[in-house]
Amino acid sequence: MPPPPDRDEIARWVRERDPRRRSGLWEVADGVRQAQVGDEVHLRGLIEISNHCVRHCAYCGINAGHRALARYRLDPATVVVLAQDAREADCGTVVLQAGEDPWWTGERVADLIRRLKVEVGVAVTLSLGERPVEDLARWREAGADRYLLRFETGNQDLYRRVHPPQRDWGRDRRDQLADLRRLGYEVGSGFLVGLPGSTWDDLVDDILLCRELDLDMVGIGPYLPHPMTPLGRTVAPADPEQVPAADVPTTLTSMALLRLLLPTVNLPATTALGILDPVEGLEAGLRAGANIVMPDFTPDTERRLYSIYPGKEGAGPAGAERVASIRRRLIAIGRTVGTGAGTAPVWHRRREGAA
Numbered sequence: 001m002p003p004p005p006d007r008d009e010i011a012r013w014v015r016e017r018d019p020r021r022r023s024g025l026w027e028v029a030d031g032v033r034q035a036q037v038g039d040e041v042h043l044r045g046l047i048e049i050s051n052h053c054v055r056h057c058a059y060c061g062i063n064a065g066h067r068a069l070a071r072y073r074l075d076p077a078t079v080v081v082l083a084q085d086a087r088e089a090d091c092g093t094v095v096l097q098a099g100e101d102p103w104w105t106g107e108r109v110a111d112l113i114r115r116l117k118v119e120v121g122v123a124v125t126l127s128l129g130e131r132p133v134e135d136l137a138r139w140r141e142a143g144a145d146r147y148l149l150r151f152e153t154g155n156q157d158l159y160r161r162v163h164p165p166q167r168d169w170g171r172d173r174r175d176q177l178a179d180l181r182r183l184g185y186e187v188g189s190g191f192l193v194g195l196p197g198s199t200w201d202d203l204v205d206d207i208l209l210c211r212e213l214d215l216d217m218v219g220i221g222p223y224l225p226h227p228m229t230p231l232g233r234t235v236a237p238a239d240p241e242q243v244p245a246a247d248v249p250t251t252l253t254s255m256a257l258l259r260l261l262l263p264t265v266n267l268p269a270t271t272a273l274g275i276l277d278p279v280e281g282l283e284a285g286l287r288a289g290a291n292i293v294m295p296d297f298t299p300d301t302e303r304r305l306y307s308i309y310p311g312k313e314g315a316g317p318a319g320a321e322r323v324a325s326i327r328r329r330l331i332a333i334g335r336t337v338g339t340g341a342g343t344a345p346v347w348h349r350r351r352e353g354a355a
């Protein structure tokens with residue numbers, strides 16, 4: 001296996017513009033992916049259970065300040081049916097995603113997790129934003145397996161500007177990631193590539209921070225400006241000498257570097273990548289180190305309203321139709337649909353080490 005790149009090498013790679021050299025790096029990462037986690041691609045059925053959010057993140061299309069956006073919540077019975085659909089379409093995991101929505105109380109979410117475990121029999125990933133540690137503990141006890149919470153950028157000044165803290169909260173996402181680890185979750189996080197205000201050095205730091213956090217899953221995607229957000233409305237085109245490009249090659253190179261730094265991590269080819277390149281984005285991600293895909297099972301009407309970035313609402317079919325298309329595309333590049341929950345090998349090893 002190639003040695004993990006050091007900081008200087010990462011800094012050179014992210015700015016590399018020679019297509020041949022870049023492709024060479026992606027191929028090396030693909031080889032590491034194959035050797036470490038195999039050819040299986042695990043499907044996570046995404047269910048966006050609510051687009052209500054109390055937060056004002058400057059980059060996000062469902063932030064509380066976007067008052068023109070119609071809001072929805074799926075009821076728990078509907079979520080169970082959607083999860084069954086996902087299970088039947090070979091998704092060993094469902095991902096419950098929402099804005100920070102107080103309607104989804106600790107107890108309501110715990111009840112839903114229990115139903116998914118008993119009635120559907122799937123691994124459950126939660127992506128419900130920043131929540132009190134009591135809720136996280138209760139959900140873990142109810143059977144939740146994983147939690148996704150992106151740190152978005154490790155640059156703390158920038159983070160506070162784009163992600164205004166909640167009053168009286170006193171915790172940030174990094175604190176919550178530590179709590180999730182302590183509670184025994186598989187922990188997923190990640191960042192935005194090309195977030196306005198970030199620098200090339202920040203991108204290098206963000207890649208290295210994923211290793212420092214010893215993540216089980218890393219989800220990264222290019223920043224896509226949403227016209228109904230403070231950042232999307234106000235930020236002028238960035239100077240590419242200063243700000244990392246929010247483009248496909250920079251995202252693929254970042255993914256490849258993450259695969260080299262964290263060889264057994266679960267690494268999705270994200271929807272945002274597929275929006276920048278609808279024809280080849282999925283395949284390109286899977287050839288640059290990715291081993292996870294997250295087909296969306298949210299019903300069409302609600303999916304259109306979960307517009308965290310532009311283009312997501314129209315990102316192809318949903319549900320079983322989407323899975324059939326993904327399956328064809330996987331087979332065409334020599335990959336297979338994974339069976340089982342697709343737990344990150346690194347998480348098992350950590351558990352064994354702790355025993």
Ligand code: SF4
Pocket residue numbers: 053054055056057060061062063064098099100129308
């Ligand atoms: S990023 Fe998450 S917490 Fe922030 S506004 Fe969007 S949904 Fe809410």
